Amino acid sequence: MSINSKSSRFLNRLENILIIGNGGRENSLAWAIQKNELVNKVYLIPGNAGSERINKCERINIDLNNKNELVEKLEFLKIDLIVIGPEIPLANGLADFLRKKAFKVFGPGKDGAKLEYSKSWAKEFMRDAGIPTASFWKVNSLEEAKKIIHSSSVPLVVKADGLASGKGVFVPESKEESIKAAESIFSGKFGKSGEMVVLEEKIQGPEVSVFTLCDGKKYILLPTAQDHKRIYEKDKGPNTGGMGAYSPAPLITKDYLDEIIQKIIQPTIDELNKKNINYKGVIYFGLMITKSGPKVIEYNCRFGDPECQTIMPLLDQNFVLLLEKCSMGKLTGDEIIDTSDKVSGCVVATSKGYPNEYKTGFPIKIGKIDSDNCQIFDSGTTLSKNGKLLTDGGRVLSIVCQEKDFDMVFEKAYKNLKEINFDGIYFRNDIGHQVRKNLSKKN
Numbered sequence: 001m002s003i004n005s006k007s008s009r010f011l012n013r014l015e016n017i018l019i020i021g022n023g024g025r026e027n028s029l030a031w032a033i034q035k036n037e038l039v040n041k042v043y044l045i046p047g048n049a050g051s052e053r054i055n056k057c058e059r060i061n062i063d064l065n066n067k068n069e070l071v072e073k074l075e076f077l078k079i080d081l082i083v084i085g086p087e088i089p090l091a092n093g094l095a096d097f098l099r100k101k102a103f104k105v106f107g108p109g110k111d112g113a114k115l116e117y118s119k120s121w122a123k124e125f126m127r128d129a130g131i132p133t134a135s136f137w138k139v140n141s142l143e144e145a146k147k148i149i150h151s152s153s154v155p156l157v158v159k160a161d162g163l164a165s166g167k168g169v170f171v172p173e174s175k176e177e178s179i180k181a182a183e184s185i186f187s188g189k190f191g192k193s194g195e196m197v198v199l200e201e202k203i204q205g206p207e208v209s210v211f212t213l214c215d216g217k218k219y220i221l222l223p224t225a226q227d228h229k230r231i232y233e234k235d236k237g238p239n240t241g242g243m244g245a246y247s248p249a250p251l252i253t254k255d256y257l258d259e260i261i262q263k264i265i266q267p268t269i270d271e272l273n274k275k276n277i278n279y280k281g282v283i284y285f286g287l288m289i290t291k292s293g294p295k296v297i298e299y300n301c302r303f304g305d306p307e308c309q310t311i312m313p314l315l316d317q318n319f320v321l322l323l324e325k326c327s328m329g330k331l332t333g334d335e336i337i338d339t340s341d342k343v344s345g346c347v348v349a350t351s352k353g354y355p356n357e358y359k360t361g362f363p364i365k366i367g368k369i370d371s372d373n374c375q376i377f378d379s380g381t382t383l384s385k386n387g388k389l390l391t392d393g394g395r396v397l398s399i400v401c402q403e404k405d406f407d408m409v410f411e412k413a414y415k416n417l418k419e420i421n422f423d424g425i426y427f428r429n430d431i432g433h434q435v436r437k438n439l440s441k442k443n
């Protein structure tokens, strides 16, 4: 490594960006970042087949665990900014490692990622900061869990403490179901993530996602979003990674957002500082809007997927500059993200069987897709030896559209989705039902 290549990283250069991750979230980040004219190249480790259709993007095949090779490659490529997409590398301290090697990194260190990778820690964090959230109990054994569930007058939500790809949360209808959930977690099926369990009061209300870009001290807000977690229409069936989303969420008015800032967002930033956590990345607030006000259901230390795909097309080309400012601790807090006057909606197409077992390797046909205000972001795709696009995951791709209102957005999304086909394709037809006037008239 030459001295020049290392020192150039401290200049305000944004020619070469690296994104770590392989999902729809990372493809939408790459798409939004390449829009800035300062950006010459966006590398993805590892990305997926869809990354190759995005302007300026190139995939790199390298093992993130091979640290020496990774640093050598990033220095060779003169990477100016690294954006870490998924929670697992963040929880494993990848951001800390890369920062120590003098890279600019957007993504919290291991200490900040704990907001997501330990539910009990996050609950104690909220309790310390007086942030509204459901009351909770932390338990280390099935006996302890049973005692609390039996003595409670209502069924309790049961959560594995650690990361479980969204599968470690059970929202039971009865005490028996709560006990079954606790038994299932303590049976060891989540490994280390299930050694501790959090029991929570079950609260009620619509859910909304709020995202902030944080530089350690200051933050800025992105447009709000609502996603659809359940596999079937009318929000029925098991939870998935997310079947679709829309943004912004009309439920959150300006006044309500002010309340969320005052009761939840600012106290979170203050508590991070109190705990000496220099958090540079996204803080995702998963909120429930209850009768007694907004409450935090969970924190994530990264962008939600598919909310990210939904929000990115609403942002202007300066988005990448904000990520860089966060990575350097240089937000003023007064930056304005120029958001579009349009609204955005996203529908996810999955493999038959998802979120349970499914087959992959089916050819994907893409017909004539609108070129304006309509994007396809691949989540689980690969290329065959002869360059054919194939399914390669449970969530295969999403179609995202922007229009003046949500009826127009979803009309466009579903019209374009008809142009996409693969064996066993499944999607919900009612994404955005809360905000589609035409749909509520039909029902």
Ligand code: AMP
Binding pocket: 134, 157, 159, 166, 169, 171, 200, 201, 202, 203, 204, 207, 229, 286, 297, 298
């Ligand atoms: P989490 O992974 O903690 O966000 O939980 C997944 C989903 O479970 C949330 O999006 C909620 O729909 C539901 N959930 C989690 N915690 C609670 C709670 N305390 N009360 C009611 N529903 C909950």
